[in-house]
Amino acid sequence: MPADKRASNDYLVTVMAQRQNRDANMADDTLKATTDAADLAALISRAAAQTEGGKPGLPPVERWEPPFCGDLDMEIRADGTWFYMGTPIGRAPLVRLFSTVLRKDEDGKTYLVTPVEKVGIRVEDAPFVAVEMSASTRDGVEVLTFRTNVGDVVEAGPEHGLRFSIVGENHELKPYLHVRGRLEALVSRAVMYDLVDRGEVREVDGQAMFCIVSDGAVFPVMPADELERLSR
Numbered sequence: 001m002p003a004d005k006r007a008s009n010d011y012l013v014t015v016m017a018q019r020q021n022r023d024a025n026m027a028d029d030t031l032k033a034t035t036d037a038a039d040l041a042a043l044i045s046r047a048a049a050q051t052e053g054g055k056p057g058l059p060p061v062e063r064w065e066p067p068f069c070g071d072l073d074m075e076i077r078a079d080g081t082w083f084y085m086g087t088p089i090g091r092a093p094l095v096r097l098f099s100t101v102l103r104k105d106e107d108g109k110t111y112l113v114t115p116v117e118k119v120g121i122r123v124e125d126a127p128f129v130a131v132e133m134s135a136s137t138r139d140g141v142e143v144l145t146f147r148t149n150v151g152d153v154v155e156a157g158p159e160h161g162l163r164f165s166i167v168g169e170n171h172e173l174k175p176y177l178h179v180r181g182r183l184e185a186l187v188s189r190a191v192m193y194d195l196v197d198r199g200e201v202r203e204v205d206g207q208a209m210f211c212i213v214s215d216g217a218v219f220p221v222m223p224a225d226e227l228e229r230l231s232r
Helices: 003-050 092-099 189-197 224-231
Strands: 068-076 082-084 102-104 110-114 117-123 128-138 141-148 153-155 162-167 172-180 183-187 200-204 207-214 217-223
Touching: 068 110, 102 183, 128 189, 141 183, 141 207, 153 172, 162 217, 172 189, 172 217, 183 189, 200 217, 207 224, 217 224
Parallel strands: 068 117, 128 183
Antiparallel strands: 068 082, 102 110, 110 117, 128 141, 141 153, 162 172, 172 183, 200 207, 207 217
């Protein structure tokens, strides 16, 4: 066979093989997407069955020990937006539903949990965002109450602590509120400013600390002299 004809045939075989591989990959991707969607629909159904009655009757996810069934292509971004397969979940009731069956385990990973399965999801920062804060007085003591983006209402205090992290070259202050289990809410920037306005200097372990106080509990933010330095 002439060399030019052989080269032409080889080229056609290569193109056909590439096309077959491409078609096979597309079919696999379509099948995976279909399977993931079906699995998600089934998970939604089981989660809904466990959360009838809404947030006042949160399911006892901490007591369930179902088998791990793999990771789901779901992520909670730092701003609290939930994504599934790269697309934002725009239905607020669905996000609230999923939030009721969230659990963070000792391994540091976050899962959606029902009595029959546990699937892993990704969390960029904290699973919740505290989007509102109000201050009230109870028995002469100020109590700070927060509302999260998924509808949790949490009073900061002995049962629900505040912690503060300082990150980055700009020393960004990031407050976190304990919500339940090992789950926290990142306090939004707008709420953080109101929160810091309520701070006061107290002595903690012999050191002057800038603190937030709620329901009698004292939550140190940073040393008072460091705050003064950063404020210059």
